[in-house]
Amino acid sequence: MSEEILKALTQLFAIISKQDGGVTEKEREFIINFYQQDLDSATVTEYVALYDRYAEFGIEESDNKSESADGDGEKKKKQRVTRVNDAVKVLSLCRKINKTLTQSQKVIVLFKILEMVAADRNFTSQRMEIIETVATVFNIPKAEYKLIVSFVTEADSHVLVDSEDILIFDDQPPPEGAKAKFIDSGLLDGEIIFLRVNNVGLYFTKYTGEDEIFLNGKQVRTNNILLFSPGSVFKTPKGAPLYYSDLVSRFNSDTERQNISFNVVDMEYRFPNGAIGLRNINLSESSGKLIGIMGASGAGKTTLLNALAGLEFPSSGKVLINGFDLHDPQQSHHIEGVIGYIAQDDLLIEELSVYQNLYYNAKLCFKDLSEEELNKRVVNVLTNLGLDRIMNLKVGNVLNKKISGGQRKRLNIALELIREPSILFVDEPTSGLSSRDSENVIDLLKELSLKGKLIFVVIHQPSSDIYKMFDKMWLMDTGGFPVFYGNPVEAVTYFKKATKQVGSDKGQCMTCGNVNPEQIFNIIEARVVDEYGEFTNKRKIRPEEWHEMYQREFTLDRLPDIKEEPPKNLKIPSKITQAIIFTTRDVLSKISNKQYMLINLLEAPMLALLMALVIRYKYKLDSDQYEYIFRYNDNIPAYILICIVIALFMGLTVSAEEIIRDRKIKKREYFLNLSKGSYLSSKVFILFVLSAIQTITFVIIGNVILDVRDMNMAYWLVLFSVSCFANVLGLNISSAFDSAVTVYILIPLLLIPQMILSGAIFSFDKLNNSISEHGKVPIVADFWASRWAYEALMVHQFKNNPYESLLFDWEMYESQANFKASYWFPEMEKKLIGLSEMAAKMKESGKSDSLMIIVENDLALIRTELLLETQNRPVENVQIDEKVLETYKNFLTEFKPENVVEGAKFTEQRAEDIKKVLDLIKAYYIEINNASREGRDIVLNEYEPESLSKLQNKHSNDFMKDWVRNTNEKIKIVIQEGRLIQKTDPVFFVSRPNHTLDYRSHFFAPEKHFLGTYFPTYLFNVLVIWLMTVVLYFTLYTELLRKLIEFMGKIKFGKSKD
């Protein structure tokens, strides 16, 4: 207490004492006592002197004596003046005090004043008037004041003002209908009366009887008014003790009842490696309690907390909340939103401000509140936790702190407090905090428990004050053994008794009320001293022994399970709203991280700029004329491949860390039972938008520099699809692995095969024979998005550019016709001739098995090929020889596989028939070839040669043309598995499917088949990429990858040691 205040108080006391007859001995003694509690003897003397002076102690009498001669009128006048002066002084003193003391302190002062007056029972009206003035200036409500006065002055409870704020601790209950509360004390002389001063939450008590009552170990004098502080306990000689918490809960039991019953029945927990973490856990609590959990290191405190909260699954036993099994997934929806968990590490979003962190959390919890209400609540909680002044500061991360460690912890707590869950689990909230901050935090938790919440707190090295705030303490020893469960101060007594220590009945210090929890652990963990006087590692009493003692001494009062749904304070918004909130939060967080935004947005255009400028070279038109011509830029196919790889790379790296970063926050939000789908959707949405921006900037810059014209949208769509695919792939990995480093190491593993199996670097025809086959892209390659993207872009660029699109159809017919006439036909003819020769040979020298096999095979080939030919449709808009067309059409409709007979029946005549068929096919194709050529020339004729040349130079690319037409492949046709496979001009023919679901085709096909229809390659490929993306989304949602990895981790290699 400061000097000024002390002076003010002294004056106050003095003035009051002065009234109506002046200071009495008893009053003065009271004052001296009061000073002695806080000050040293020298100062005490000083202040007593001061008091005397102000109270005119000793002076008043002489004054009275000397001035009695003046006559009564004068005296009365003087007295009146003095009274007025005093009143004024009182007012100014009180105002001064108002500015310094807290309300609780003021109430205590008031009590002190009343006590002082009560010391002599000199309750004169004047004094009371002044005291009432003091009370008014102190802002103590009238009703409360009256109650206080009544409490102090009256000797018996029956005479007291009846009020809810009175509690009687007696063997006889108050009369029926009384508002006062009652606790049965067992046999007791007189009563212990409690008064609650509501405004400040203080409890005052006095004892009216004659028994030997002890408050916190100190004997209580009759009619002495004492402050009943947290952690205090009344001990009566014959009755039960009364604890502070019991008192409080009795006072509160009518105000806010929360119906929670929390029962833990024989819970045991085993670690994954089989060791026992917790044993024989039995708990039973109801709402409105603050329970502490303490233990030696390695005792299992956090494990216990996690098991109780539902984060870990016990190996046996149950945790029942209102009768619902916490760990049963079937019943868990009853307990949704009931539990809150504050972890030790902070789970904050670094890039957002303190306010924003709390605001978005609140939005996810309270769907029905308006913006204003939400804001009010948030500000309220922040103010309560002393965070209002740093509301708009960014949280920052542990390495780059913007707010202090204590503030971070408080914010963590705020995140849970705001929704006031009915059951709260807190893991070491005070570690790392200053003692003032620690007290604040525990105060808050205490307040919450008073409101009816059930709170479990793992606490480490609490101060005495904090220790006493807990209603119950749960102590554990190493190995998960419970060793105590009961009143905190009692713990000291219990353990002292157990080891037969001196003073074991004193839980707390007599003078100062200080409890030393360290004592408890010193006793529990006391070690044996060896013959040299050194401490050994052996414990005097092992955990098992403490546990046995505990089992013997304690019986659990099991509370019945409350048969109603536990109260929920949570109203989570709809899935769509959740998704919106997640998105908003995430976007804000990303935007405020300047580095992140800069890199991610600039990366793409920079790469595009770099690459495009480097590969743009000028073509030599003449000896001194150089010009950039798109047509002659040989780097374009490679450019396309690199674009795809860059899109994949960017997509992966952006998403790889996303879920890992959010992991902590997900842990916290686990208890909110938010929708996984909403969370994932919001992530995916943000990543897709980012991909879109990156790819569009990339495409625009790259294509503009390289003069890729009129195809920006097409390029963008493919690159965007690929990037999205990579995004979802990255999310999968991010959700399956725990550290970002692992993920980044995996990235090459995912990207390099994309390059290898894209078809751009290594031709699909020239891969390991076990995977490659002629005429179809290997199935292995179909799993890699790059293959689809590359093909799509190459085919599209070739086929749909403004130049080639004029000619494509004609060129296709021409190419097909040429192939059939120049390559297919000669091969067939060769086979036929061979067959005839073999048949002739066999006729001469008899049947030979080996020859028969060859004959059969060749016939099968011819049969298959002709059958496939019938699947062709005659070309529509060409003018060719009528007869040739007729015969071809007839062939299409009339040919049956049986027309090509089995080897046994094969004859010269048969050969002739087949030859006729082949000839008519050839004739048809020759016609088509010429007609297509003409058709093509007609189209070209419509253009001026110069503009045509310009068109070609701007839009077509020669190097790419060589690629998609396979110009450099010398082998134009190949026999494989009884079929003739076309190797030349892949972009000009379509593969025939083997069955309706057969989508497989050769690389660079212009169209793909599926389910009976033919789709343009570009469209088909893009759809495939999106299909893969969707599949990956499902594996993400179901966490398939993570489960797979866990499963593989469970496979044991070698013998397991048990």
Add this chain to the structure above:
Amino acid sequence: MKKLYLVLALLLIQANAFTKETPKSHKMVMAYLYSDDLINILQSIPSPIEISALIKETGATYDRAHLSDPKFSKNYTMSHKKALNLGVYGTDLGYVNLYENNQDVINYLDAVKELAGGLNVGQYFDYDLLKKMVASRNNLGELLRITQKNFEKMNTELQGRKQEDVSVLILAGGWLEAMHITTTIYEKTKNPKLREKIGEQKITLQQLLLALAELKDKPNMGALYQDFDQLRLVYGKVNLITTDGKPVISEDSNGEIVINRDNMSKVELTDATLASIGSLVKGIRSKVIK
């Protein structure tokens, strides 16, 4: 090393082209062009290789400026242009091959390959042929034999595809280019042998026109035919006097008896005619290679 494509197999001349008197050679005038007789027509057209050899003999220095720029090969999109210029480049290729300028050989090779591919006859310019060509660079007879055989094969194929027009155009282009080179060089050197050669082309032109006549109704062919016809008119002023020599009896490869007569020919043409031939050829050629 790139392949050497020798399109000039098309235009080949046997040393005694004009003197071969086979009964068919007269019939061919009436013959329907699109038939097996085409070979004979085509055979009667002199090979630019011979002309190139002649030019070299005259001592004219190598000058690439006379030739068509191989880069233009990329500009020909219409099939008739492709065919014509295939012939042109073929001639050029023969020329540079004889002068053994290897870098230019490669360039013209590319041009030829490009156009041949576009006409789907790329397979007739394979590596084997190339090797043979280079090996027999200095043996004219062998060179001619190789190129003729190849041309026959290709022609058969084109006939099989009913694409004889391609053959004709290739021939026409090759001949045109040969004419152009010859006339240009003659202007410089005034070599009498070249002059004679130019005059002799009157007959070749007639054969060509016969072949071209069948095409003139096709799109783009009309103008070309007209141009060649113009040339024929100019050639009207050229006189060819042939005197029959003694007949020689021999057997050809098929065992048939062939009577040959060594004919002597003499060419009469004025300088003015020559000049106008030269300029007309230039004109037609520039249209062709545009």
